[in-house]
Amino acid sequence: KIYSDDTSASIEVARRVAGLIKSKQANNETAVLGLATGASPVKVYKELVRLHKEEGLSFKNVVTFNLDEYYPIQPDAEQSYVRFMKEQLFDHVDIDISNVNIPDGTLKQEDIAAYCLAYEQKINNYGGIDLQVLGIGRTGHIGFNEPGSAPNSGTRLVTLNDLTRRDASKDFGGKENVPKKAITMGIGTIFKAKEIILLAWNGKKAPIIKKAVEGPISNEVPATFLQMSNNVEFIIDEDAAVEL
Numbered sequence: 001k002i003y004s005d006d007t008s009a010s011i012e013v014a015r016r017v018a019g020l021i022k023s024k025q026a027n028n029e030t031a032v033l034g035l036a037t038g039a040s041p042v043k044v045y046k047e048l049v050r051l052h053k054e055e056g057l058s059f060k061n062v063v064t065f066n067l068d069e070y071y072p073i074q075p076d077a078e079q080s081y082v083r084f085m086k087e088q089l090f091d092h093v094d095i096d097i098s099n100v101n102i103p104d105g106t107l108k109q110e111d112i113a114a115y116c117l118a119y120e121q122k123i124n125n126y127g128g129i130d131l132q133v134l135g136i137g138r139t140g141h142i143g144f145n146e147p148g149s150a151p152n153s154g155t156r157l158v159t160l161n162d163l164t165r166r167d168a169s170k171d172f173g174g175k176e177n178v179p180k181k182a183i184t185m186g187i188g189t190i191f192k193a194k195e196i197i198l199l200a201w202n203g204k205k206a207p208i209i210k211k212a213v214e215g216p217i218s219n220e221v222p223a224t225f226l227q228m229s230n231n232v233e234f235i236i237d238e239d240a241a242v243e244l
């Protein structure tokens, strides 16, 4: 779906998220959201905060799983995704913080594999993710599933691609400060979501959007795996769509 601008598109996505939360509320059920970081979902979170403050949307029945986190990183570091999510969403709504799950960037290396299995298990225990929000990196990554990621991959420690680290360098004050690794949900984890929405705005994303939507399915561009699923929508603006 191509929108004229990212604001109207983000408002529409936020409405869909709110609709899911409310329909679950009506049945006394939990809404399980898979959430992304980066610039792409910022306006969606802003609109969700507005819906909470001005229209009484409650997040009491919401459980969230974030896609990824740098490794290593402290949760209070400026660039941590824990901090990002608090600042953009969680600090401004009535979510029970014990329902928030974000990969832990402070683990000891030897504890990561067991932690990742438990993260997958926890998602499964909730019956899976109802709605997964995704951004896309210029390498074609979703979450931090860089080129080479397998379609059935699970939550795991990965090595960040050089382009990804360059794109993150302004947040860290230089590429040398960007962590070399990250913990990410796998492509297989993402695929298990009942509904997936990928967001992309502006012309910088146009080449990778073309590859993701029209290119051959290949682990060289992990987002192309989304072509294999029926429950995926790309919600993009006109600038990200110019090469389609």
Ligand code: GLP
Pocket: 036, 037, 038, 039, 040, 041, 067, 068, 134, 135, 136, 137, 142, 143, 144, 164
């Ligand atoms: C980061 C995140 C991804 C995100 C991507 C795009 O690397 N780990 O989950 O989708 O970058 O970011 P942005 O939305 O800022 O373009």
